[in-house]
Amino acid sequence: MAQIEIIEATEVTDDLVEAFQRLVPQLSSSNPPPSGAELQAIVSSEASVLLLAVDREAGDRILGSLTLAWFRIPTGVRAWIEDVVVDGEARGQGVGEHLNRHALDVARARGARTVDLTSRPSREAANRLYQRIGFVPRDTNVYRYSLDT
Secondary structure (H helix, E strand, O other): OOOEEEEEOOOOOHHHHHHHHHHHHHHOOOOOOOOHHHHHHHHOOOOEEEEEEEEHHHOOEEEEEEEEEEEEEOOEEEEEEEEEEEOHHHOOOOHHHHHHHHHHHHHHHOOEEEEEOOOOOOOHHHHHHHHHHOOOOOOOOOOOOOOOO
8 A cells, every 4th residue: 555645746857747747648638748847837836736646655656646726706715626637556545535635625725615626427436536525516517618729
């Protein structure tokens, strides 16, 4: 069993870039892994935090990641969880739960009133995890406008 610790990415290293080259294809087949410069933009942002699940017993190998963004709107501070990914070899070991619970603590500390996320219905294990943690499905429509067209 891995000794999992959740840390905030504070610098872009070769290990971080390599981890995202390995993790992003497990998350999305339509988006390439971020470059070092793109990771730097995320790491240095004042509106988000890049959380990493590292295995302390395996030389701090990155097992998964989660991005938490927050923003102020007229009704308060809101937070949003995006791009949660756990390496296939580490699934079922509690990595996703550790990442999400840590993100909720960070959002609470930032003054967020709510934390939202989306998850495809086909990601059955992830959806069970989110509901077990306490996320509840919302009766709402999610719309997307693609600026790439």
